[in-house]
Amino acid sequence: MDPALFAALAEPNRMRIVELLHAAPRPVGEIAAALELRQPQTTKHLQALERAGLVRMEPLGQRRIYALRRESLRALRDWLTEFEEEHPSESVLTQYRAAIDAPVAESVYTFTRELAAPVETVWEWWTSAELARQWWHPAHFEVADCVLEPAAGGVLSMALREGDGTEYRSAGCFLEVVPPQRLLFQLAPVGRDGVALFAAEHRVELTGFAGGTRVDLRIRVTDLVPGSEPAVAGIPFGWNQVLDNLVRALGE
Incomplete structure (x- = not known):
């Protein structure tokens, strides 16, 4: 025009x-x-x-x-x-803003997906840093760095890069690893001082069925520090996008 x-x-x-x-x-x-x-x-x-x-x-x-x-x-x-139809990300922004304005001291989030791949394959995509780079990021981000040591006490860290080059880091560790069925890990974003903005325990359960695998993810968030509201509010939106990436990756 x-x-x-x-x-x-x-x-x-x-x-x-x-x-x-x-x-x-x-x-x-x-x-x-x-x-x-x-x-x-x-x-x-x-x-x-x-x-x-x-x-x-x-x-x-x-x-x-x-x-x-x-x-x-x-x-x-x-x-x-061409501008009449809203982009899906616009409604996500509205919901995200509302979530930031209504912070809570403790939250539990649950997610479920069914994947067209056997349990062993899904397990590999959760425990391989190389594969995680392909899906472990919300929309408009990419994985800049990823460390996965899938054993009790092993390191788990993630750096996500936005389109303008800004990076956001999360750090944690694996608490329990039961191949190929269950992962329990801590992973939370850290501020510029390297201190976690909150505690977030993630429990991943993989259950096989005819033709695929059911993924159940439960995240329990506690110990929020001042200023952590945007990061906490982004959990349901970000993880829904991340899991959708995994569904697409394993459906190809």
């Missing part, structure tokens, strides 16, 4: 001229009278609209009649139609 079109319409008098010409073609004098402007001023506005492709001038003898070029307006209409 040509920016000149928007620049032309941004001037109130030019917008009014478009409205007048929508009703019917008009000569310069009639337009000037309707706008209560001098004719030279009106002519300049009409010339700007003409350059933007919004109006055309028809010389009829000594009269100059202006009319709309409706194809330009139709193109604008079609372009604006």
Whole structure:
């Protein structure tokens, strides 16, 4: 879409001229009278609209009649139609904002997914750093760094990078590892001082069924520190997106 079109319409008098010409073609004098402007001023506005492709001038003898070029307006209409449907992330932002404004001292979140892969394969995607990099991130992020040591006491850390290069780090450890059925681990975001913003215990249960695996994830959040509200509020939205990534990855 040509920016000149928007620049032309941004001037109130030019917008009014478009409205007048929508009703019917008009000569310069009639337009000037309707706008209560001098004719030279009106002519300049009409010339700007003409350059933007919004109006055309028809010389009829000594009269100059202006009319709309409706194809330009139709193109604008079609372009604006592309913006009618909301992006899914917009509703997530609204819900996220509401969650930040209503913080709680302790929360439990549960998630369930069914994956088209055997338990052993799903287990590998949860316990391999190389595979985790492909799915363990919410929308608009990528995994910048990942350490997975799937044994009791083993390190679990994650760095997520946003589109502008900003990184967010989470750190924790594995508490219990029962292959290929259960993982219990601590993982929480850390501030710039390296201190966890809260405690978050994650319990992952894998249950096989004919044709796939059911994943049950339970997250218990406690010990919030001041300023942790945005990170806590983002847990349900982020993990839903992360698990959806895993579903897509194993469905291919």
